[in-house]
Amino acid sequence: MKGEIMGNVKVIKTGWLICSSTKVMKHAVLVTEGNRIKQIFTEKEWKKYEGREDKRPEILDKSDSIVFPGFINAHMHQYGILSHGIPQVGKVTDFRTFLTDYWWPYIEDRIRKEEVLITAEATMAEMICSGVTAFCDILEAPYTEKDTLLAQGELIEKAGMRGVVSLECSERISRKNAEECHRQNLDTAEYFLKKQGLVKGAVCTHTTFTCSEELIRKAVQDARKGGHIFQFHLSESAYEPQWLKKNRGKLPVCLYKEIEALGPSTIATQCVKVTENELVLLKENKAKVVHMPVSNCEVGGGIAPVPRMLEISMEPALGTDGYINDFFLVMKEAFLIHKAALESAEVMPARQVFRMATEFGARTMGLFDCGVLEPGKKADLVVYKENQPTPVTEENIYDQLVVFGNSANVTDVLIDGAWVMKDRKLQTIDRERAAKRVRQCARKFWKGVRDK
Numbered sequence: 001m002k003g004e005i006m007g008n009v010k011v012i013k014t015g016w017l018i019c020s021s022t023k024v025m026k027h028a029v030l031v032t033e034g035n036r037i038k039q040i041f042t043e044k045e046w047k048k049y050e051g052r053e054d055k056r057p058e059i060l061d062k063s064d065s066i067v068f069p070g071f072i073n074a075h076m077h078q079y080g081i082l083s084h085g086i087p088q089v090g091k092v093t094d095f096r097t098f099l100t101d102y103w104w105p106y107i108e109d110r111i112r113k114e115e116v117l118i119t120a121e122a123t124m125a126e127m128i129c130s131g132v133t134a135f136c137d138i139l140e141a142p143y144t145e146k147d148t149l150l151a152q153g154e155l156i157e158k159a160g161m162r163g164v165v166s167l168e169c170s171e172r173i174s175r176k177n178a179e180e181c182h183r184q185n186l187d188t189a190e191y192f193l194k195k196q197g198l199v200k201g202a203v204c205t206h207t208t209f210t211c212s213e214e215l216i217r218k219a220v221q222d223a224r225k226g227g228h229i230f231q232f233h234l235s236e237s238a239y240e241p242q243w244l245k246k247n248r249g250k251l252p253v254c255l256y257k258e259i260e261a262l263g264p265s266t267i268a269t270q271c272v273k274v275t276e277n278e279l280v281l282l283k284e285n286k287a288k289v290v291h292m293p294v295s296n297c298e299v300g301g302g303i304a305p306v307p308r309m310l311e312i313s314m315e316p317a318l319g320t321d322g323y324i325n326d327f328f329l330v331m332k333e334a335f336l337i338h339k340a341a342l343e344s345a346e347v348m349p350a351r352q353v354f355r356m357a358t359e360f361g362a363r364t365m366g367l368f369d370c371g372v373l374e375p376g377k378k379a380d381l382v383v384y385k386e387n388q389p390t391p392v393t394e395e396n397i398y399d400q401l402v403v404f405g406n407s408a409n410v411t412d413v414l415i416d417g418a419w420v421m422k423d424r425k426l427q428t429i430d431r432e433r434a435a436k437r438v439r440q441c442a443r444k445f446w447k448g449v450r451d452k
Contacts, residue, residue: 008417009033009057010379013046015386016397018068020372021355024394030067031057032379035417039375062383062412066392066401069373070133070380070415071327072361073320075269075290078123078137078152079111080322081438082445089449095237098299104172106449111141113148115441120152122438124159125431126325130407131382133415134162136267136290136319136365138204138231142173142181149188153199160420160428162198162380164229164365170206171215178215182222189228198416200366202229202267207236208252209243213259220261229366231267232256234289237301238273253278262287267364269319272296272304279305283314288364291356293333295321307338307347317361318353328405331357335402350402357402383412 189201362371
């Protein structure tokens with residue numbers, strides 16, 4: 001066997017071990033040391049090796065479970081949970097009115113640090129319980145306090161999750177407000193870069209219809225100078241490309257290309273109404289994309305051309321958008337809607353959706369040591385009790401998780417070698433307290449909606 005097992009060791013005996021979208025092992029034994037995967041044994045290898053470890057490890061018999069890489073939620077709005085079931089306000093008929101008559105005045109403009117921290121804790125509890133180990137958050141709160149992002153990032157680290165935090169900047173309020181939000185992004189990103197922990201910062205603009213070319217160019221330059229992610233929403237509906245074509249005579253991706261905003265550290269989210277030429281530009285410039293199958297339905301924006309992205313070897317990740325935070329529901333929707341839209345049962349096989357939820361998400365967030373389970377990679381994994389009503393086999397295991405999976409079967413979650421959930425009990429968050437606080441916060445927040 002390669003190497004010697006030393007201290008701070010966990011030995012997990014599995015029923016099934018999903019190493020990646022291309023490798024499944026039955027009755028494998030996974031060994032972690034510190035925050036990384038040390039070795040993976042077949043059952044036969046482990047029987048020969050068992051008992052040879054230098055220090056007694058923590059041994060978990062999960063032979064009734066499936067163990068797989070943690071899910072990566074590559075686009076999230078933690079504060080968005082406050083809108084779940086909120087009283088109907090404004091007249092929403094399309095994407096534009098969704099923003100102008102509802103989301104901006106009643107949600108975004110009223111978010112402050114208190115709401116951010118309360119919703120962050122509650123949504124992390126939800127995500128961990130559905131197997132999410134890392135997420136990329138965009139806070140849309142132009143009037144929030146100047147230390148909000150820093151406080152949010154520290155809370156995420158305390159919870160033991162991997163995260164990216166950013167504050168969307170736009171000029172819909174004023175250029176000064178955009179600059180203040182941008183400065184908070186940079187200060188936060190630089191702080192967490194120096195800290196070298198589980199959290200990173202990012203630079204974020206909104207869209208081409210709320211940001212000038214000058215603002216976007218400055219944001220990109222600062223992001224690259226600091227080595228940070230640059231992210232934005234792209235053509236979530238037909239509104240943005242139509243608006244930009246009418247007002248600036250070009251399509252959004254073409255504009256981003258012209259101002260040199262595309263690159264390996266660029267994340268374009270949504271990507272619903274993009275043309276073939278725009279997809280090619282995104283791919284040629286190695287920009288990352290994130291698909292939100294559930295929330296795109298809610299706003300009536302359309303269905304992103306994800307099957308086409310995959311055909312041309314793009315690597316779309318998956319995100320919740322803060323709308324539905326159960327990642328099993330997100331995967332199931334990604335599996336189903338494209339089949340219906342294209343009237344083809346062949347598109348979006350479960351294995352591919354699983355890859356989007358793990359490997360592609362990790363690459364999108366720059367987590368190159370995550371997304372797969374193999375020696376040397378970070379010890380981020382999920383233990384899923386095999387309670388499926390039909391037998392799990394090597395041939396159907398991805399379908400069993402993606403199509404028929406249930407977050408209630410997630411029993412344990414390991415992030416960076418530490419348990420954040422064990423035997424269905426969260427280790428770093430008081431789930432009942434978090435749920436109570438977010439309900440109280442929502443009641444207060446909703447009252448403010450009714451009073452407007």
